[in-house]
Amino acid sequence: MKGWIAFWNILIKDMRLYYLKPPNVSWGIIFPLAWTGMFFIKSGSGLESVLALLPGVVTISILFGTTSMLTVTITFERRSRSFERLLLSPISLELLMLAKTSGAIFFGIVNAFVPIIIAAFLVDLSGIAWSLVIPAIILIGIVSTFLGLFIAVSASEVFEAQTFSNFFRFPMIFLCGLFFPIMSLPIFIRPLSYILPVTYGVDILHGAVSGTQIMPLSLDFLILAAFCIVLFVLSLHNIKRRWIS
């Protein structure tokens, strides 16, 4: 029970200090809005392209929302040494890091619904398999956040964390099937797509929205969940190695 009191208060503190700050709230809305507008307009094929673009826009909103916020907040707390206070508290490192990442996961999930709400005004979303979309959004939120955590643990400065996260994020836009089908990529690049976790999340969303997935959905879910576990375990390992050394 004591651990969960700590968990809840870390989460609330992070929401207040970082995620619910007016600039971040507006960024969380404007950023997905901008991506949505850009891709919908650029596609040039009218409203019928909305459904095809929706999985990519949802994913990119989650990916940028979670990784940007988490890498900055963790690196900032490390620099100001307030993170030490958390490390000294009598809760397990696993619970502590889950508390630190929960805010970013929540932020990413909220970001995901910005393009969905916009799309709801433009096209009929009744054909979408929401029972797949919701868990997929949650899993993409978790995997992106843990990717952000992995990056944050490897960086010591805020600018370093941002640069390092772009190194992962921008290639994902092109490699993970967000807007360009993986099958249209040169064959020697495709293996890269399959080692990136976002690929599997986008595939589920494509399947849920338009039934155009390239892999069995159960396999997508399984691989995505495995990525979550691996990234979290690796991050914990790096925290112990780099921060408690």
Add this chain to the structure above:
Amino acid sequence: MAEVAEKTGKNTIIHVTGLTKSYGEVLAVDNISFQVNPGEIFGFLGPNGAGKTTTINVLTGLARLDSGTIQIGGIDCTHNPKAAQHLIGIVPDESNLYPELTGFENLCFCAALYGMRKAERQTRARELMDTFGLSNAADRKFADYSKGMKRKLTFAAGIIHQPPILFLDEPTTGIDVASARQVRQIISGLQSKGTTVFLTTHYIEEAERLCERIAFIVNGRIVRIARTADLLQPVRGKNILILSTLNVAGNLSEEMPLFFPQHQFQFTSGQIRVESQEVVNVAPLMRFLDERGVQVTEARRHLPSLEDVFVQVTGIEAGLMKKEKEKPGVGGNQ
């Protein structure tokens, strides 16, 4: 606290043996062993870079030891540094609270990290704000606090959960005289309630005033560990006179011991230090120096203190140690 040690059937509340810690090529702590008794204030005294903070970091779980064993409150923390974190409170050498939260919110948050419920943590936070004289600033952001206020709030955050063992890393460094005095009073108050205090400091007078036992640490090694009273024993009863001189003529270092065999002399630039088991009579010394053309500008009696012991044992000038840490215009050593 004594109860923790009693429950575990141990006489010592912190038990460290052969602790070694290095960062890359740098050996920060070299095979140190010590014990802290329940309810005592144990001082770790040494210059910057001696290994004081590294020792605290290893004991509290912020750093991993290379070798040795650690027991805190009877719990073996050698391989699981988190095991005893519920027993300890830490006041780090730098304030590390959240600048965007108010003083009150910071304390409540720190209390929550130890699983305290809302009503309990708010009551305790108000109580501590009052104890540290920060009640009027409770709703101000931590970022807007003065340095002394930040230090006091950081101290309050370290004891919010009433830990039986408290680690204080340079608690009065860089704060004003009044705040430093208040902090020392609070440390004594905590001890009287049974809290065990592990205190690192480079202020020798502070260690002498507060600590029951002291370890001198230099270059990562404990060079002396004893009760404060025992450390002072060799210098107790000694009479020391410091003569400030403008010039030194002749071969004083050879002549003076011959003329005054009952005294011991130390000659440094512009100073002659006279040590004796008897009262030092100033007049013959002044006459002797005057006859040799040595101008004496000041003669003052020096009360032997722990500083003399420290200098004797470590060879480090205490004044230099203070200068290393202090910034102009501040000093918590009064």
